[in-house]
Amino acid sequence: MNCPYNSRDLSYKSIFGAVHSGKSVRFRIKIPRSFSCSGAYLIVRKDGTPTQKIDLIWSGLSESEKSEWWRIDYLFPSQGIYFYHFEYQTPFGAGKIFLKSSGMGEFSPSGNEWQQTVYDASFKTPDWILGGIMYQIFPDRFFSFGSKKGNVPTDRVIHKSFDEPVVFKPDDKGEILNNDYYGGDLDGICEKLSYLKSLSVTAIYLNPIFEAHSNHRYNTADYMKIDPMLGDTAALKRLCKKAAEYGIRIILDGVFSHTGSDSIYFNKEKRYGKGGAYNDKESPFYDWYTFTENGKYKCWWGIKTLPEVDENNPSYLSFITGENGVLQKWQSTGISGWRLDVADELPDLFLDELYKRVKKVDKDCLIIGEVWEDASNKMSYGKRRRYLLGGQLDSVMNYPLKDAMLSFMRYGVAEELMESIVTICENYPKETLNSLMNHIGTHDTVRVLTYLVSDGVEYKPRELLSKLFLTQDEYEHGKKLLKTLSVLQYMLPGFPSLYYGDEAGLTGGSDPFNRAFYPWDKQDSELLSHYRLLGELRQSLSCLKEGKFIPISAMLGCIAFARECEKCDEGIIVIINKNPHNIDYYLPDRYKNSVELLTNSPCGDFVNVPKIGAAIVKANYLI
Numbered sequence: 001m002n003c004p005y006n007s008r009d010l011s012y013k014s015i016f017g018a019v020h021s022g023k024s025v026r027f028r029i030k031i032p033r034s035f036s037c038s039g040a041y042l043i044v045r046k047d048g049t050p051t052q053k054i055d056l057i058w059s060g061l062s063e064s065e066k067s068e069w070w071r072i073d074y075l076f077p078s079q080g081i082y083f084y085h086f087e088y089q090t091p092f093g094a095g096k097i098f099l100k101s102s103g104m105g106e107f108s109p110s111g112n113e114w115q116q117t118v119y120d121a122s123f124k125t126p127d128w129i130l131g132g133i134m135y136q137i138f139p140d141r142f143f144s145f146g147s148k149k150g151n152v153p154t155d156r157v158i159h160k161s162f163d164e165p166v167v168f169k170p171d172d173k174g175e176i177l178n179n180d181y182y183g184g185d186l187d188g189i190c191e192k193l194s195y196l197k198s199l200s201v202t203a204i205y206l207n208p209i210f211e212a213h214s215n216h217r218y219n220t221a222d223y224m225k226i227d228p229m230l231g232d233t234a235a236l237k238r239l240c241k242k243a244a245e246y247g248i249r250i251i252l253d254g255v256f257s258h259t260g261s262d263s264i265y266f267n268k269e270k271r272y273g274k275g276g277a278y279n280d281k282e283s284p285f286y287d288w289y290t291f292t293e294n295g296k297y298k299c300w301w302g303i304k305t306l307p308e309v310d311e312n313n314p315s316y317l318s319f320i321t322g323e324n325g326v327l328q329k330w331q332s333t334g335i336s337g338w339r340l341d342v343a344d345e346l347p348d349l350f351l352d353e354l355y356k357r358v359k360k361v362d363k364d365c366l367i368i369g370e371v372w373e374d375a376s377n378k379m380s381y382g383k384r385r386r387y388l389l390g391g392q393l394d395s396v397m398n399y400p401l402k403d404a405m406l407s408f409m410r411y412g413v414a415e416e417l418m419e420s421i422v423t424i425c426e427n428y429p430k431e432t433l434n435s436l437m438n439h440i441g442t443h444d445t446v447r448v449l450t451y452l453v454s455d456g457v458e459y460k461p462r463e464l465l466s467k468l469f470l471t472q473d474e475y476e477h478g479k480k481l482l483k484t485l486s487v488l489q490y491m492l493p494g495f496p497s498l499y500y501g502d503e504a505g506l507t508g509g510s511d512p513f514n515r516a517f518y519p520w521d522k523q524d525s526e527l528l529s530h531y532r533l534l535g536e537l538r539q540s541l542s543c544l545k546e547g548k549f550i551p552i553s554a555m556l557g558c559i560a561f562a563r564e565c566e567k568c569d570e571g572i573i574v575i576i577n578k579n580p581h582n583i584d585y586y587l588p589d590r591y592k593n594s595v596e597l598l599t600n601s602p603c604g605d606f607v608n609v610p611k612i613g614a615a616i617v618k619a620n621y622l623i
Helices: 186-191 193-198 233-245 314-321 326-331 348-361 399-411 414-427 448-453 472-491 525-540
Strands: 024-032 039-046 052-055 057-061 067-075 080-090 093-101 104-107 114-119 134-137 203-206 210-212 220-226 249-254 337-340 366-369 437-439 495-499 548-555 558-565 570-577 583-586 594-596 601-603 606-609 613-618
Touching: 024 039, 024 080, 039 067, 052 067, 114 414, 186 193, 186 233, 203 337, 220 233, 220 326, 233 249, 249 366, 314 326, 314 348, 326 348, 337 348, 348 366, 399 414, 399 437, 399 448, 399 472, 414 548, 414 558, 448 472, 472 495, 472 525, 472 570, 472 613, 495 525, 558 583, 570 606, 601 606, 606 613
Parallel strands: 134 203, 134 495, 203 249, 249 337, 337 366, 437 495
Antiparallel strands: 024 067, 039 052, 039 080, 057 067, 080 093, 080 114, 093 104, 210 220, 548 558, 558 570, 570 613, 583 606, 594 601, 594 613
């Protein structure tokens, strides 16, 4: 039986994917004539509101005349997440059409509904991120300028050599302090801007740089100061100014759901004198936190060194988002964006006010949220979140894509990868889609080279991870997988995020073994050359900025898609081969007799794609 509806086929739905509010969409369903259908209906509901039942009108026979079309032009009145299915009436009773899979519907009495994302018509993300490349730096572990640090607390352990292993064992009290440092700093990053430019980097995302008493600095001690190991406000200004000369923007990590217990605000350890919320109920910071009985308090994921703040508390809200608050202070130094730690734990009011302040100071300042699931329909704290509908986030970290890409490189199921990519394209607003942070590794995950060749490494205890080293054969195999994976990452909608050192061949398990110092004297030159080539391709291919994603094939360990942009009259086809053998891929007509860009070699009707490898072919023309 023919498919009655397919949300990914323009003959059934006039616009693919998300739409803005006030936009009319034509829905068409196809019913067999043998059903003797006498009426059809769109059943639609905005999330959290009552369901509407809307008549479709008969609109003609199909070409075979064995089916008939029913249609409705429906205008989505306001932003939100909508869910819909179809119903129809026949002499034999009523029937329904629900989502089966991959956008396609089926005649069924029950099932899943389609999602329609409707975002604010004024939603606009910054243009500067389009076609760009992000480079993530864990500041303590990248490069040290070498100058003497001032005002450094005495309880910090400074490594004598950049080659020393990270500290991972608990102290005598059984606590993991994360208080070992290598001395990387902001001026050190400034020194390496020419290196980052050679990778075509356009944005640097820095893990937290505010004063904090751990090397990861997610336990903020003072939002108004740069950590003394990293420099000072003047150093950040120097970095922003110098980076701008290279065409590079700076993005800071905003950690606003909790502070450190060892902070000027909470001050449990009394580093900052006798005050602070933990010691004094009269403290101006007391109402930021939630205290229970016997000195206990609400903390992030039960970690006692990370007391949670009440983000809706007027005093805290004003401190972060108000006039001359934290956001405004640091945006005045020249930064161009914020990455919001655990954005799904920040309430709507806080995100609303943060967005207003950030955009008031600089409308082109980028706001990226850490959300590990599909951010278009995320449920958090019992409610549907509205991150991407306008007025909260510009973009998110693309964890669903990261999981799908890594799974494909491990197991080679092309169909699952393609479905994940198309679902993201269908659910996310176009503005967000083109601005997604497409990462394959971060400070929170196993180093990608290690992950690709070590099943189950993410679940191993620290003691075993400390002894985990790749053999030369494992490393070479992992490198081949990474080179293939990175082509996929760099060619998809959104912008690739490169975690410092992945391009140099760093390996390691999860935290803290994924946070070693950058191996400046031991870089993998083959990997570096590969990443530089990918950077050059992203710079030269305009279709990667806003070009459509067009799925072509996904089967037998091979995925192929096109990125085509009519506005810039350019297109490419990308083929990713996970198989242990070469394949000859038959090209669509407009890509025949062209050039394969990774090797700069000519191709005819076919392009040869190496085993565990990739090919990129440029179109001769667009249809």
